[in-house]
Amino acid sequence: MGSLQPHQHSTGLWYRKSVDQTLAELQTGTRGLTPDEAQARLLRVGANALPAKAVDPAWLRFARHFHDVLIYILLAAALATALMGHWTDTLVILAVAVINAAIGFFQENKAERSLAALRGMLSSSAHVIRDGAKLEIDAAELVPGDIIVLRPGDKIPADVRLFEVHHLQVEESMLTGESLTVAKHAEALDHEAQLADRTNLGYSGTSVSAGNAKGVVIGTGAATELGKINRMIATVDETETPLLRQIAQLGKRIFQLIIGMMLALFVIGFFWHDYPFGELLLSLISLAVASVPEGLPAIVSIILSLGVQRMARNKAIIRKLPTVETLGAMSVICSDKTGTLTMNEMTAKQVLTASASYAVEGQSYEPKGRITLAGATEPLDWAAHGxxxxxxxxxxxxxxxxxxxxxxxxxxxxxxxxxxxxxxxxxxxxxxxxxxxxxxxxxxxxxxxxxxxxxxxxxxxxxxxxxxxxxxxxxxxxxxxxxxxxxxxxxxxxxxxxxxxxxxxxxxxxxxxxxxxxxxxxxxxxxxxxxxxxxxAGLMDPPRPEAIEAIAMCRQAGIQVKMITGDHPDTAVAIAGMLGMGNDLRAMTGQELEATDDEALKAVAMQYSVFARTSPEHKLRLVRALQANEQVVGMTGDGVNDAPALKQADVGIAMGIKGTEVTKEAADMVLTDDNFSTIANAVREGRRVYDNLKKTVLFVLPTNLAQGLIIVMAILAGAVVPLSPLQILWMNMATSTTLSFALAFEPGEAGMMRRAPRNAHESILNGFAVWRVFFVGGLLAAAAFLVEAWMLGQGQDTDHIRTMVLHTLVTAQWAYLFNCRLQERFSLNAALLRNGALLTVTLALVLLQCLVLYVPFMQTAFHTVPLSFGNWLAALGIGVLVFFVVELEKLVIRRWRARH
Incomplete structure (x- = not known):
């Protein structure tokens, strides 16, 4: 017996072998293994447990948040100011970088726990027969060839080939997605069968509902069907969300622009205008700090966090922040059927007797609903329907x-x-x-x-x-x-x-x-x-009434809904029809899917709306095929069989009530009410969040551009730069972040759920957005130079001029905030009153500006001086002028688009 190399590579063929063949191949018998042989096999094969995944230490996960081109610019600026002895500047710039990294670190998904949850599904003990004696052992000590005894209520501890089966019923929905228990037998099957149809096998982690049986262990640990799912989860790469891709692209473009401008200006300033090296370097650092939207990561995190809180109140728990925005780009939802689109509660819908057909009303197990003659509405006279x-x-x-x-x-x-x-x-x-x-x-x-x-x-x-x-x-x-x-x-x-x-x-x-x-x-x-x-009696697992409405809403929003289930094709198609998933519905089976290569599957995945008799591998392949078609894919599910596909999908959506812990840990979003309609509401919220993020980017970037233009023009003219690096940081972090907070509370715009999903690969800065950034940036820079010229004409000193330029830009930025509420229409509408955050941030801005202008230690740190009431009015007048110029630009563009 010692030469046995147990078959740990596949359970796929055991169902076609007889019990005698299986026992012979595993070199065991109905009396079980001897303790010595079991120990020897345990040393060779390893424990009946799923391998743990290594987790990166916290310091490394924190350090990764500094891996960003824009943060590199800030760190370089901090190093340069330190070498020049400007320690206040250095400390403030470093503090900004660390704060951004801390926000990212604490907002990211905490340690990946899906594999730990999966390991928790394994049985902790097993009843085995070894050398003819019945023993209870730790399930981790099971090996291929062990004989195990199964009783009602047991969790099957390993994959087994069954024999001596007595009325055995096993609940396998966690693996197959089917709501019915499976009746098991011991006879070999003479044909290829999908996982759900291998009725002489028992699978690790499933539960015995009724009956008794004995079985020989054919796979333990990683070699079980549960182990295969574990490997699939472990090998699925985290997908980057559309927003993170776009923010990264934006960062690279800004980085390239800054480096190019700094090199050009160094040459012009040093060789043409004979700037002193130290002063020129400080100006270039100002340019770098001015051009980096260092507050943007914090603003994005705040807006996404607020979206998470709103969704939680609406029964959707978001586990990973960027998921909020990805929901808005979702173009396909792949849904499990049982328990997600249906009630997961069998219901009698029809009764046929020799004389009539009867309809049965009601859903689920609640005993409410009338029984009537098919097509009739009046109650039955039971005397006539004996x-x-x-x-x-x-x-x-x-x-x-x-x-x-x-x-x-x-x-x-x-x-x-x-x-x-x-x-x-x-x-x-x-x-x-x-x-x-x-x-x-x-x-x-x-x-x-x-x-x-x-x-x-x-x-x-x-x-x-x-x-x-x-x-x-x-x-x-x-x-x-x-x-x-x-x-x-x-x-x-x-x-x-x-x-x-x-x-x-x-x-x-x-x-x-x-x-x-x-x-x-x-x-x-x-x-x-x-x-x-x-x-x-005709019975079915009925569709959820709210799912019908939600699917209609998704289709109106341009989102395809596809059913991927382990159930029978006919049942799946019938349910899909009741759900309103389309006309002329056909189901593709798992067997057909297996015969289709990856390239052909790309086309098939888009054509079919129903996929039946599918395994975990099939679901994973389908999600990948849809992603290969440039689709942003959401995948819903509640069973362990859904976990790999949930992790692969752009948005994995788990059921909170009936979902397993594994599914919840692998998912990006958990529905606390198991209600498909919650997904449609989450999509609406995702679209609102993305719109508000775009408004925020269009609010923040013009300010950075204006600051950059001011410094560029000053260097080109050989003049003193009208803002210091710390004043620029104050404007970016203290005011931009404060003001943009109000945009996070903007309500969704009309018609949001009647437009098609946006192109996830389209830049957040499209042609119109680039024009708006340059138009407003130029407008703000012009306002700053106008103020500087006015103050110079009055013979004011450098600190007074810089303070007034700073205050004017902050005020104009506050006025532009109202322009950003609506991207194309006039901004002062009735919805303005629904956003109380606008008043809050206005008051906060006034308080912050009073601090920086009138508190002595703030004046010392930021080189500011007190401003008169007349200066405040002048700045406010410029802000109001900026608002109406931008609203005029919106009107012109709106009319131009209408004509073209």
Whole structure:
């Protein structure tokens, strides 16, 4: 036995091998491994645990926030001022750089915990048979070849090939996305099967709902299906959001512009105007500091943080700041079906008897909703529908589940979801109470596909039978019609059931027969003949009503919605139709997807709206294919099977109530109400946030440009620079950041959700934005030179001139803030009153300017002098003039666009 190299590379083929083949290949037997052999295998294979991912130390994550070209310029400026002995300048510039890094560090997603959460899903203990003895061991000590025992309530501790299966039902929705439990058996399969159809395997992390079994371990740790998902999560690279890409591009362009200007001005100032080297260097440092929008990272973080808070109030928890803005660019939402678009609660929607078809109202497990004749609205006269009442009694009595209601009023089912749906149906019928004495039963098993119950109903001995319609029809020669028992009309049932199946409903049938005699036992021969067919129930996991509305809103906003599910294609297409996902819907299956290469998948991913019978690998490939089509992809889900695709997507969206911890940790956003419509509201908020970010950039950059132009013009003219480096930093950090805060509170503009998603690759500075920056920057620079000329004419000293230029630029910037509220329309509208932050920042600005102008230590640090009331009025007049000139420019551009 010692030469065994366990098959740790794939569980994909075990389902096609017999139990004897599997045991032989793993060199084990039904008595299990010996303790020595188990220990030897453990040393070779390793523990049954998922590998942990190394996390970078905090100092390194903090240091990364200095890796930005604009921060490099500030650090270089700090070094230069230190070498020149200007220590105040050095300390202020360094403080700005450190503050920006600290904001980024604390706002970023904290340590990646998705793999830790995944490891937490593994079972902690296992019942094994070793050398014929049953033991309970730590699940980490399991090895391939171990024999394990499974009981109801157990979490399966490793991937296993099952044998000795007794009515085993396993809940696998975390891996497959299917809401129904899976009936397991021990026979080998003779065909290729997707993960959800490998009914002789048990998977690590899934739960035993009912029944017992033994199985041989075929994969542990990283070699399990859960381990594959773990590897996929670990290898998915973090995608950079559109905003971060654009801010990085903007930074590089500003960097190139600054370096070019500094080199040119050094040559002009040193060789042409004979500037003293120290004075020239200080002027160039002023230029660098002036041109760097060092407050922008802080402003972006603040606006995104406010967006996060607003979304949290609206049931969407954002885990990564840039996600807020990415939501606004989202062009495709890939949604899991079960529990996301649907209720994840089976519901009876239709009942078919020999005489009529009935519609059942209501959603979920709440026992509310009428039962009516199909197409009718009036209540039923139960006396005329005895065969319907008989069917409902049968599925209620031949049933092991029960309904319960928690303290919050939420209804749930104890037992299987299908049986639970039939219990809800019985409660909706509100039939008269009867006395039932339950006797023997035949439990459901996938081998024969039915359950039977012997009982006394009001003293009458009966057998009730419930199961697959095709199986029950073979056992019946009669049916229960409106007038009583009559010959079975097989053609009628097959025709009507075909219609039910076309609606994507799952079907379950019931039959009965009287059994004279006093015995209580029941066996298979008792139900093989003489049964009377009662009817068929059509069941489904119904779509969420709010999801229908949300999908319509998304489609109106130009966002495609695609369903990616592990469920059957027919069911998926039927649900997609009910959700309003489009006409002429077709499903592509996981098997078809596997046969499609990556290049062909790019086209297919855009064509289809429904993908069924998919595995975690399929979901990941689909997200990547859509991203290859330049789409900004959102992916929703609640099961472990969704986690890799959630992490790959531009926006991973997890369900907060029914979602697993793994999914939540891998996601960018968690919906606390599991409501698809919350996504549509989040998209609206994302678009509002992006609009406000763009307004902020258009507010901040003209000021930087104006400061740069002032210094450039002064050097070219050989004159004294009218602003010092610290005054420039004051204007950028204390005033720009304060004022731009108000733009974060601007309400969304009209028609926001009727426009197509923006191009995520389009620069935040398009042609119009560049024009606005240069136009306003030039306007502010001209105002500064106008003030400087006026003050020089009055014979004022350098400090007084610089103070007045600083105050004028700050006031003009405050006036321009109101221009930025609306990019193209007149800014003084009714919505102005809805933004109280405008008044707050105005008062804060007045206070800050009073500090820098009138407090002695601030005057010393920033080289300012007190200004008179007349100076304040002059600055205010220039600000008002700037506002109306920009509004006039908006009007001209608006009319020009209307004509063209």
């Amino acid at each position: 065969n319907l009442a008989a069917f409902i009694r049968a599925v209620d009595i031949c049933n092991d589940s029960s309904l319960q209601r928690d303290d919050s009023g939420r209804w749930s089912v104890v037992g299987g979801p299908t049986e639970g749906a039939l219990k809800v149906l019985a409660r909706k019928a509100e039939l008269a109470e009867i006395e039932v004495r339950r006797l023997g039963k035949i439990p459901f098993d996938s081998a024969y596909k039915y359950m039977a119950r012997r009982c006394d109903v009001d003293g009458e001995p009966l057998i009730y039978l419930k199961g697959a319609p095709d199986v029950l029809l073979r056992m019946c020669e009669q049916q229960f019609g409106s007038a009583g028992v009559e010959p079975l009309d097989r053609a009628y049932w097959e025709r009507e059931m075909s219609h039910i199946a076309s609606q994507g409903l799952r079907m379950l049938a019931a039959a009965y027969k009287p059994v004279p005699g006093a015995g209580g036992d029941i066996d298979h021969p008792d139900v093989q003949q003489g049964m009377v067919f009662l009817g068929v």
